[in-house]
Amino acid sequence: xxxxxxxxxxxxxxxxxxxxxxxxxxxxxxxxxxxxxxxxxxxxxxxxxxxxxxxxxxxxxxxxxxxxxxxxxxxxxxxxxxxxxxxxxxxxxxxxxxxxxxxxxxxxxxxxxxxxxxxxxxxxxxxxxxxxxxxxxxxxxxxxxxxxxxxxxxxxxxxxxxxxxxxxxxxxxxxxxxxxxxxxxxxxxxxxxxxxxxxxxxxxxxxxxxxxxxxxxx
Ligand SMILES: C[S@@+](CC[C@H](N)C(=O)[O-])C[C@H]1O[C@@H](n2cnc3c(N)ncnc32)[C@H](O)[C@@H]1O
Numbered sequence: 128x129x130x131x132x133x134x135x136x137x138x139x140x141x142x143x144x145x146x147x148x149x150x151x152x153x154x155x156x157x158x159x160x161x162x163x164x165x166x167x168x169x170x171x172x173x174x175x176x177x178x179x180x181x182x183x184x185x186x187x188x189x190x191x192x193x194x195x196x197x198x199x200x201x202x203x204x205x206x207x208x209x210x211x212x213x214x215x216x217x218x219x220x221x222x223x224x225x226x227x228x229x230x231x232x233x234x235x236x237x238x239x240x241x242x243x244x245x246x247x248x249x250x251x252x253x254x255x256x257x258x259x260x261x262x263x264x265x266x267x268x269x270x271x272x273x274x275x276x277x278x279x280x281x282x283x284x285x286x287x288x289x290x291x292x293x294x295x296x297x298x299x300x301x302x303x304x305x306x307x308x309x310x311x312x313x314x315x316x317x318x319x320x321x322x323x324x325x326x327x328x329x330x331x332x333x334x335x336x337x338x339x340x341x342x343x344x345x
Pocket of ligand 1: 134137138141151152188189190191195212213216237238239253255256259260
């Protein structure tokens with residue numbers, strides 16, 4: 128299958144998924160609060176670094192229904208922009224966050240492989256989305272993000288990690304789960320270095336291990 132067709136199939140898959148917590152979390156809507164709690168602890172630590180990122184503006188990539196923006200980013204940043212390719216999710220995100228919420232910034236209706244940031248961001252959050260990109264598009268996406276960071280800005284990656292050294296393909300949503308070592312190679316290829324990394328705790332045993340990485344340009 129060509130890459131174009133894979134991306135199209137993935138978009139078609141998400142187009143049929145309901146705009147709910149359970150929808151975007153593949154039936155695991157009930158773990159959202161634990162997830163947000165782990166992200167909050169991680170972010171709190173990053174904000175106490177010697178050279179912390181500013182908290183003016185963040186970008187939520189593959190934002191879905193605005194779960195991360197609404198429950199996490201908006202309480203830290205003055206403005207939060209979102210990028211998401213599915214129109215129904217964008218509408219749900221606007222409703223969930225509140226279109227009149229002064230902290231809601233620009234919503235980009237785009238796929239990440241085509242998205243080129245127009246602004247500079249203090250923090251770029253990528254969660255449960257990078258498996259939708261092939262390695263080549265992911266490296267280039269990370270390079271574009273890296274060039275769009277303000278001083279001390281960070282890219283956060285929060286993703287499933289495969290337990291083997293193999294790629295796990297998901298035939299339902301056309302995504303891929305990468306092993307830890309490959310993630311490190313891709314960050315390196317995008318000239319990013321790890322400032323901090325942690326593993327999400329208290330998730331159910333039956334799901335992948337979820338790792339958080341805070342990255343900055345080398
Ligand atoms: C598993 S959901 C995660 C949503 C959100 N990050 C969260 O944690 O709640 C994956 C999201 O990525 C979006 N998506 C899938 N492929 C994408 C692509 N190539 N570009 C942008 N968004 C994409 C889907 O529409 C969906 O909203």
